[in-house]
Amino acid sequence: MAAPLRGFRLRRAGSAQKFGVAAGSLRGLLRKGCRLLQVPLAGSRLCLYEDGTELSEGFFRTLPPQTELVLLGAGESWQGCVSDVERLLAAFHSQQDAVVKAAQKLLSDEQAPRRQKLLADLIHNLQENIAAEDRQEDSKWFEGLESRFKNKSSYMRYSCESRIRSYMKEVNNFISNVHPTARDAYKRIIDLMSDKLKSAKYNGCYFDRREEEAVRLCTTEGWFSCQGPFDRDDCPCKHSINPYSNKESRILFSTWNLDHIIEKKRTVVPELAEAVKTRDGREVNWEYFYQLLFTIDNLKLVHIACHKKTGHNLSCDKTKIYRKRKQTHEIS
DNA sequence: CTGGGGTAAATTATGACGCC
DNA sequence: GGCGTCATAATTTACCCCAG
Numbered sequence: 613m614a615a616p617l618r619g620f621r622l623r624r625a626g627s628a629q630k631f632g633v634a635a636g637s638l639r640g641l642l643r644k645g646c647r648l649l650q651v652p653l654a655g656s657r658l659c660l661y662e663d664g665t666e667l668s669e670g671f672f673r674t675l676p677p678q679t680e681l682v683l684l685g686a687g688e689s690w691q692g693c694v695s696d697v698e699r700l701l702a703a704f705h706s707q708q709d710a711v712v713k714a715a716q717k718l719l720s721d722e723q724a725p726r727r728q729k730l731l732a733d734l735i736h737n738l739q740e741n742i743a744a745e746d747r748q749e750d751s752k753w754f755e756g757l758e759s760r761f762k763n764k765s766s767y768m769r770y771s772c773e774s775r776i777r778s779y780m781k782e783v784n785n786f787i788s789n790v791h792p793t794a795r796d797a798y799k800r801i802i803d804l805m806s807d808k809l810k811s812a813k814y815n816g817c818y819f820d821r822r823e824e825e826a827v828r829l830c831t832t833e834g835w836f837s838c839q840g841p842f843d844r845d846d847c848p849c850k851h852s853i854n855p856y857s858n859k860e861s862r863i864l865f866s867t868w869n870l871d872h873i874i875e876k877k878r879t880v881v882p883e884l885a886e887a888v889k890t891r892d893g894r895e896v897n898w899e900y901f902y903q904l905l906f907t908i909d910n911l912k913l914v915h916i917a918c919h920k921k922t923g924h925n926l927s928c929d930k931t932k933i934y935r936k937r938k939q940t941h942e943i944s
Numbered sequence: 945c946t947g948g949g950g951t952a953a954a955t956t957a958t959g960a961c962g963c964c
Numbered sequence: 965g966g967c968g969t970c971a972t973a974a975t976t977t978a979c980c981c982c983a984g
Contacts, residue, residue: 758947759946759947771975771976774950774975774976775974775975777949777950777951778951778974778975781950781951866974866975866976867956867974867975869973869974869975870974871973871974872973875972875973876973877971877972877973878972878973916957916974919957919973919974921957921958921959921972921973921974
């Protein structure tokens with residue numbers, strides 16, 4: 613059941629030359645348009661010439677024939693043909709590019725490290741695109757990332773999830789060190805923790821700027837501040853970073869650590885194993901250990917300079933290792 | 945054939961420890 | 965004091981598997 617063909621007027625973002633193309637679906641129109649205008653299909657989209665609205669399959673079906681469209685390649689964008697604000701922004705953008713180019717030219721001949729750094733930082737700061745969220749708005753940000761990542765927030769979310777997942781993996785790996793008689797009980801706790809983690813989506817919310825303020829570690833713009841060494845309340849150096857701003861910041865952010873205040877490997881996991889081994893009829897308060905391992909109750913986001921790798925010499929709260937006895941629980 | 949999930953190996957930095 | 969080795973902390977990368 614092929615949909616009837618309808619004609620449209622296509623052009624590239626930079627050109628006034630228009631082409632007539634007929635298709636019955638958005639996919640078909642994209643395919644034909646890309647072939648005709650010699651644009652790689654991957655990452656290409658169509659939007660209204662009028663105001664830049666991007667076409668979805670559903671929206672496409674509502675369009676009258678001969679609608680004026682712009683065919684965008686990966687990373688290109690079209691803001692629409694009219695708005696004064698858009699013109700102003702476009703003008704500003706082209707100026708900014710000129711400034712960046714000039715700075716880059718100066719930088720290429722610069723020998724003195726200090727001036728090199730100043731220029732590089734300037735370029736770096738001008739090339740931010742913090743507001744952009746989707747791949748097509750800021751394709752540079754996504755360079756080197758797998759194609760499945762469609763917007764910045766979901767990638768940042770993913771990167772947080774994988775960090776947290778690796779903590780769970782470490783709890784798993786510790787099984788071999790758990791006393792044989794305690795292994796089954798330890799495994800049961802692993803299962804409980806895994807389920808809770810899954811339902812919490814591996815706490816990916818920490819890095820996701822779209823999340824509610826209460827659960828994210830950044831501002832709505834994506835700014836993260838270093839929370840300082842594990843044994844201080846603040847960061848003496850006032851480190852901050854916005855991994856959403858550009859590729860370099862994104863990569864740099866991966867050197868920031870989620871530091872366990874009470875250390876995971878040296879303390880929390882061994883103490884959990886010990887608690888399981890010597891529980892002696894009591895019920896291990898696995899949710900306390902969950903907090904210590906996977907939540908910001910015990911995690912600090914720190915710049916690498918504030919990440920002390922020395923022993924923290926902290927131990928778990930002994931009063932929280934086991935559940936209160938059943939009786940007291942039932943009375944309350 | 946892509947997206948989602950998982951994992952093993954590689955990478956980088958640093959502290960701890962013993963030895964000469 | 966300097967050196968090699970091992971352990972620890974944290975992440976990235978490439979790769980595999982499975983479902984739709």
